[in-house]
Amino acid sequence: MGFKINFFARPIDSNYRLHWESLLIECSLGVICAVMAFYGWQTGMLLMAYPAGVVAFMCFGLVGYALVSAIGGRRKPDVK
Numbered sequence: 001m002g003f004k005i006n007f008f009a010r011p012i013d014s015n016y017r018l019h020w021e022s023l024l025i026e027c028s029l030g031v032i033c034a035v036m037a038f039y040g041w042q043t044g045m046l047l048m049a050y051p052a053g054v055v056a057f058m059c060f061g062l063v064g065y066a067l068v069s070a071i072g073g074r075r076k077p078d079v080k
Contacts, residue, residue: 019070023063030059 033056040049 019066023066026059026063026066030056030063033059 033052037049037053037056040046040052
C-alpha cells in the first residue's frame with residue numbers, strides 16, 4: 001500500500017492585521033476619499049463628489065467608532 005500524500009496546502013490566516021494597522025488603513029482611505037470628494041465638489045463633478053464623500057464619511061465613522069469602543073472597553077473591566 002502506498003503513502004497517502006496531501007497535495008493541498010493548509011490555509012493560513014492572511015487577513016490578520018493588528019488593530020492599529022486597520023485604523024491606519026481606514027483613516028488613510030478616508031483621507032484619500034475626502035480629497036477626491038473635495039476636488040469633485042470644487043470642479044463641479046458631483047458624480048464623483050457624492051460617492052467619495054459618502055465613503056470618506058463611512059471611513060471616518062468607522063475609525064471614530066473603533067476609537068470610542070476601545071476607550072469604552074478600557075474603562076469597563078470584563079466581569080464574568
